Amino acid sequence: MTVIRSPQPVTPDDLDLALRLAVDTLRESSEVAAWERNAGSLEWTCWETAEHLADDLFAYAAQLGPRTPAPDREVPFSWERKRPGGPANAIGADRAAGPAGMLQVLEATGALLAAMARCTPPQVRAHHVFGVSDPEGFTAMGIVEILVHAHDLSEGLGLAWNPPADLCARVLARLFPDSPTDTDPWPTLLWSTGRAELPGRPRLTGWRWNGVPLAER
Template identity: 45%
Template sequence: MSVTASDLDAATAALAAALEPVVNRDWTAATGTGDLNAFRTVEHLGDCLLSYAAQLVSCPRDRYVAFEAGLTPDATAADALEFAVTGGRLLAAAVRTASPDARAYHPTGMADPAGFAGMGVVEILVHGEDVARGLGVAVEPPADVCARVLERMFPEVTVAAEPWTALLWATDRVELPGLPNRAGWRWRGTPAGE
C-alpha cells in the first residue's frame, strides 16, 4: 500500500469538515500543538505542506528550499484554515505530477512522492486533531487512509488498535494500555528498501 495524492485529498477534507464549523471561535485562545495556540498550529501546518510541495517540485538533495510561508497579520481563523487546505491541495498536486523516481531531502531521509504524501497526511491529521481538541471538536479521517499512512511512515507500529487510534499513538497523542509512550517519535522518510 502506498500513500497517494487522493489520501492527501481525504485528509484535507477531514480537516476542513472538522474545523470549518468553528472558524468563528477565537483560535488564539485555544490550545494547539505544544506551546502553539490553535491559530499558530494551523499556520505551521500550512507552511509544512507548502514546504513539502516545494521539496517535491525542486528535489534538493541536502537541504530545504529556503522559504517560509505564513499568514498575514490581519488573517482570521477562516483564513488560517484556507491556508492549510491550500497547502494540502498544492502538495497533492505536486504528488500527482511528480515522477515516482523523484527524491528530495527531508531530515528523516530522501523521500519519494509517497513519503511526502505520507508526511503531509500525518501533519494534516495530527496537527488538525491537536487544534480540534483545543476547540472541542474532533477530526474523523477515513480508516483506510490512516492504515496506509501507518504502513508507509511507521512500519514498526503494529498495535492492536483501529488505524486512527494507532496513528495518534504513533505520534504520541494518545496512550494505549501496556505500551510505552512514543515521545521523540520519527517517521520513515525514505521508501522501504532504500
C-alpha cells in the first residue's frame, strides 16, 4: 500500500502516538542482558541507543526553550561520552533502574518535547544542524528519531516494529520531501535514514533531513 505524501501538519499528538507505540513495543523486552546487545546495524548497544534517543528528545525540547532561541548554535549543555565510540549525551538513565527505568526516561523526555511543541508559538525558529526549524519541525525530528531508533532497538532486542504508514508519510513530507513517493512510507523512511534498500535504490551511506519550514525553502 502506497500512502500519498501530502504535506499535512505534523502534530504533538503524532509524537505522543509514536512514543506510546515505541514504548509499548520495547516494554516486551525486560531482560537486562538483552539491552547490552548491539542495536541493529549501529555500533551502540540497545541501552546506549535508548539513552541517545532520550537525549535527542530532551535536546529538541531544550532548543525551543530560551526566550530568544539562538539560530546558529545549540543550547550549550555539557555533553559527555561514557565510553569511546559511544553517544555523547547531556542526560542519561540510571542503570540500576533497568529497562523499565529507561522507558520512563524515554516517556519523560518525549513528553517534554510534546509539551514544548504545544506551547511554543509557530513563528519561533531555533537551530538544528540540518536547518533552522520551527516547533513542527522539531516535533517531526523527534518522531523520526523515535521511529528509526525503535527499529534499531527492535532489531537488537528481537522484537517486531512496524509503525503506522500515515505517520511515516507525514514526517517524510515534512523532513524528506524529495524521498521516493512510489514506495510504502515505512520502508521509505528506513531508506531515507540509511537503514534499508528500496527496489532499484541501494542503501544510502550518507543522509540528512531538511528541518527548514516548507514555506521558507
